[in-house]
Amino acid sequence: MPGQPSGARRPLDLRKRTRAGESIIQLLLKGAGAVSVLTTVGIVVVLVYDAFVFFRRPEPTFLEFFTGTTWQPQILRFGIFPLLNATLLTSVIGMTVALPIGLMIAIFLSEYASPRLRGILKPVLEVLAGIPTVVYGFFALGFMTPLLKNLFGKDTVEIFNVASAGIVIGILIIPLISSMSEDALSAVPRALREAAYGMGATRLETAVRVVLPAAISGIAAAVIVAMSRAVGETMVVAIAAGAGPRNFGDWGQATGGLNFLNPFKAAETMTGHIVRISGGDLSYDTIDYDSIFAIAFLLFIITLILNIISQWIVRRFREEY
Amino acid sequence: MSISLSVSSSASVQSQQARIAVESRNLRVWYGKFMAVRDIHLQVEECKITALIGPSGCGKSTVLRAFNRMNDLVPVARTEGEILFQGKNIYDPDVDAVEVRRRVGMVFQKPNPFPKSIYENIAWGARINGFKGNMDQLVEESLRGAALWDEVKDKLKQSGYSLSGGQQQRLCIARTIAVKPDIILMDEPCSALDPIATLRIEELMRELVNQYTIIIVTHNMQQAARVADYTAFFMVDDTRTGYLVEYGKSDQIFMRPKDKRTEDYITGRFG
Numbered sequence: 272m273p274g275q276p277s278g279a280r281r282p283l284d285l286r287k288r289t290r291a292g293e294s295i296i297q298l299l300l301k302g303a304g305a306v307s308v309l310t311t312v313g314i315v316v317v318l319v320y321d322a323f324v325f326f327r328r329p330e331p332t333f334l335e336f337f338t339g340t341t342w343q344p345q346i347l348r349f350g351i352f353p354l355l356n357a358t359l360l361t362s363v364i365g366m367t368v369a370l371p372i373g374l375m376i377a378i379f380l381s382e383y384a385s386p387r388l389r390g391i392l393k394p395v396l397e398v399l400a401g402i403p404t405v406v407y408g409f410f411a412l413g414f415m416t417p418l419l420k421n422l423f424g425k426d427t428v429e430i431f432n433v434a435s436a437g438i439v440i441g442i443l444i445i446p447l448i449s450s451m452s453e454d455a456l457s458a459v460p461r462a463l464r465e466a467a468y469g470m471g472a473t474r475l476e477t478a479v480r481v482v483l484p485a486a487i488s489g490i491a492a493a494v495i496v497a498m499s500r501a502v503g504e505t506m507v508v509a510i511a512a513g514a515g516p517r518n519f520g521d522w523g524q525a526t527g528g529l530n531f532l533n534p535f536k537a538a539e540t541m542t543g544h545i546v547r548i549s550g551g552d553l554s555y556d557t558i559d560y561d562s563i564f565a566i567a568f569l570l571f572i573i574t575l576i577l578n579i580i581s582q583w584i585v586r587r588f589r590e591e592y
Numbered sequence: 593m594s595i596s597l598s599v600s601s602s603a604s605v606q607s608q609q610a611r612i613a614v615e616s617r618n619l620r621v622w623y624g625k626f627m628a629v630r631d632i633h634l635q636v637e638e639c640k641i642t643a644l645i646g647p648s649g650c651g652k653s654t655v656l657r658a659f660n661r662m663n664d665l666v667p668v669a670r671t672e673g674e675i676l677f678q679g680k681n682i683y684d685p686d687v688d689a690v691e692v693r694r695r696v697g698m699v700f701q702k703p704n705p706f707p708k709s710i711y712e713n714i715a716w717g718a719r720i721n722g723f724k725g726n727m728d729q730l731v732e733e734s735l736r737g738a739a740l741w742d743e744v745k746d747k748l749k750q751s752g753y754s755l756s757g758g759q760q761q762r763l764c765i766a767r768t769i770a771v772k773p774d775i776i777l778m779d780e781p782c783s784a785l786d787p788i789a790t791l792r793i794e795e796l797m798r799e800l801v802n803q804y805t806i807i808i809v810t811h812n813m814q815q816a817a818r819v820a821d822y823t824a825f826f827m828v829d830d831t832r833t834g835y836l837v838e839y840g841k842s843d844q845i846f847m848r849p850k851d852k853r854t855e856d857y858i859t860g861r862f863g
Contacts, residue, residue: 385667462704466764468665470717470771471694480716485707590707591753 318571321564328558336565340519342544344559353516354566356531357538358573361437361508362501364534368441369497373448374490380449381456382478393450400446408510411439416511419535427535429513434534436512440504444497451496455489456482484590491585498581499574505542513537514547541566613638613775613805614659614696618673621654621663628654629834632673634824636775641797641806643816643842646826647857651834652809655826656777659807660696661689677775694721697773701780703760705752705767710735710744713752713763717771730770738766739796758789765796769804776800778808782815794819813858817846825854 325331331349339350376396380389415435420428428434459482467477483490517538519525539547545563553560612635619632629651636642644652654663661682663669674681682692705713714731723730731748735741740762744755752763761781768776778797782790797806797819810816816823823846824839838851849855 460704462700462702463706465662465665465698465700466704466706466767469660469662469693469698469700470720470768471690471697472717472720473690476720480720481706591751 315571318564318568321561322568325558325561325565328561330558331562331565340521340525342516343518344548344562347558349562349565351541351566351569352525352531353518354539354541354544355569357433357508357512357517357540358502358542358570360433360532360534360538361440361504361512361540362498364434364437365440365444365501365504366494366498368438369444369448369501370494372441373445373493373497374452376445376449377452377456377490378478378483380453382474382482393453396446397450400450404443404504404506405510407439407443408507411435411507411511415439423535429535429537431511431513431537432535433512433538436508436510437534439507439511440501443504443507444500447500448493448497451493452486452490455486455493458489459485484588488585488589491581495578495581498577502570502574502577503542505546508540508543509546512543513539514543515539516544541570611638612636613677614807615676616655616658616673617676619655619658619675620672621651621658622670622672623666624668627831627833629826632836634836634839636805636807637822638805639801639803640821641801641808641819642822642824643820644807644809644824644826645811645813645816645857646834646837647828648811649832649834650826650828652824652826653779654834656779656807656809657698659775659777660693660698662693662698664689694771695773696775696777697768697771699761699764699768699776699778699781702784703757703764705755705760705763707751707753709749710752710755710763711748713767714770717767721771734766734770735763737769737800738762739792739799740766756789758785758792761785761789761793762796765793765800769800773804775805775807778806780809780811783811790815813846817842825849825851825857827853827857 326333326336330347336349336351338352339348340352341348341350342353380392384392412431412435415438416428416430416432419432419435456478463481463485464477467481472481513536515537517531517536519531525531545566548559548563614636616632616634619634620630621628632655634642634655644656646652657663658671659675659677661671663671671683673683675683677692677696680687682689706716708716711731714734715727718727718730732741732745735744740759743759744750744763747754752760755763761784765776765781782793785793794815797808800806801821808816808820820842822840823842825837825845826834827837828834838845838849838854840850844850845854846858849858
């Protein structure tokens with residue numbers, strides 16, 4: 272029967288249907304999204320509120336908080352510098368270790384390794400990221416510190432020191448950087464590599480001057496996450512960096528001989544301090560207790576600023592393909 | 593056997609005076625255990641356009657990519673036989689693939705400019721090739737050579753991706769000639785372009801061929817007939833291995849094909 276449209280035999284009904292499954296799933300997905308947003312909002316509210324409570328007390332002043340060189344709650348001295356300084360030291364040391372090594376690993380995996388080797392190495396690297404940080408902490412204390420003592424002298428390197436913790440933080444975030452960067456590098460279209468090779472570029476030229484710049488936004492994202500992780504890392508510094516702030520009498524003492532930068536001496540970071548104070552039998556509603564929220568709020572601001580800066584960098588240097 | 597027949601016919605194509613830019617002998621390319629093309633004998637004349645045509649999967653792109661060792665980038669690929677470039681087999685163990693690619697440039701199917709400025713797209717290749725001269729001049733020269741200068745001269749700082757598809761492909765050609773290769777390989781350079789952009793590329797090819805040897809893979813037989821001086825027709829056998837059926841001057845291939853299979857293909861009976 273030619274010329275007979277097959278649909279003509281069926282009655283036409285195009286009315287809107289209610290699809291229960293679709294609505295439920297949409298609700299679930301929206302709910303899941305809301306959980307993360309609400310959690311963030313909740314954390315910010317708690318931090319701001321308790322930090323406000325801290326600063327409303329008579330003893331700490333904004334000025335002292337930001338310019339003081341001693342953090343000693345027992346005698347009501349709340350200068351953030353010693354803690355902030357230790358956090359920046361461990362983070363900078365960590366990033367100095369992790370960024371070049373992590374990037375090199377990523378470039379190796381994405382541009383040099385055979386698919387087979389990559390198939391083995393990448394999961395191994397990701398397992399490294401799954402090791403509990405407490406293990407890394409004792410690795411710092413039990414391996415890295417003795418190593419540093421042997422290298423730089425037993426008297427130079429204290430048993431608790433910033434360098435050991437910083438280096439191990441670096442090792443800890445290498446998988447983060449390498450894995451995320453490798454994803455970014457691998458996502459660069461093959462056509463771009465072929466274009467470079469087709470013009471007589473070597474592997475290195477292709478990797479560093481075509482693929483790397485094209486992947487820079489993904490790599491920057493990896494660096495942001497890694498930096499936030501380094502700044503926020505707690506267990507390693509609590510175990511290996513020291514259990515007391517590296518206080519200074521005044522700025523002259525801090526900067527004299529660049530004392531504050533000495534990586535071989537103990538220092539307590541912001542996170543390390545928070546965990547030690549809150550882990551002890553500290554009662555609610557004391558000034559010590561409130562102070563850790565001020566520290567945490569500052570920590571939050573730091574990671575926020577890092578995020579904003581890196582996103583600006585990404586926008587500035589992104590190569591869109 | 594018809595293959596050996598076609599081989600001898602291909603050899604007779606070249607007159608004694610014609611200079612050979614590049615020549616494949618007994619070329620075989622394997623991907624793992626799979627033989628992609630077999631026994632390709634092809635002499636490519638200097639400063640002419642040679643088109644490789646044939647149905648999908650006949651290995652014409654594989655053959656093209658053998659000419660600048662692009663297949664090396666595929667981990668499982670293996671090449672047998674010889675490709676003689678100015679008398680030197682580029683697959684000899686002492687040959688550096690990077691140096692080969694500096695002399696045998698390539699333009700790809702989809703325009704693939706670097707995500708950099710138009711200027712940088714041209715300058716990049718020259719720079720990695722150790723170019724020390726006047727870069728501005730080279731950029732202008734190359735863009736003029738690719739018939740793109742007038743369209744982009746006021747926006748050299750803009751991204752290569754701001755251009756239209758046809759302009760991007762001409763940018764890729766400009767970047768290739770900036771390296772001053774001897775041979776330019778083109779892998780279906782117009783397949784992602786509209787007919788007008790295609791025509792411009794074809795005109796450009798006819799200009800470029802005064803200075804460069806061009807080998808082009810195309811699906812478009814009209815294109816081969818329009819632009820190519822020589823045409824090689826490939827087919828694929830039962831084991832999916834590609835082979836060369838017939839090779840000759842384009843007008844001979846398209847007007848008086850010697851092989852029945854060529855005739856069937858160009859008259860549209862299959863493929």
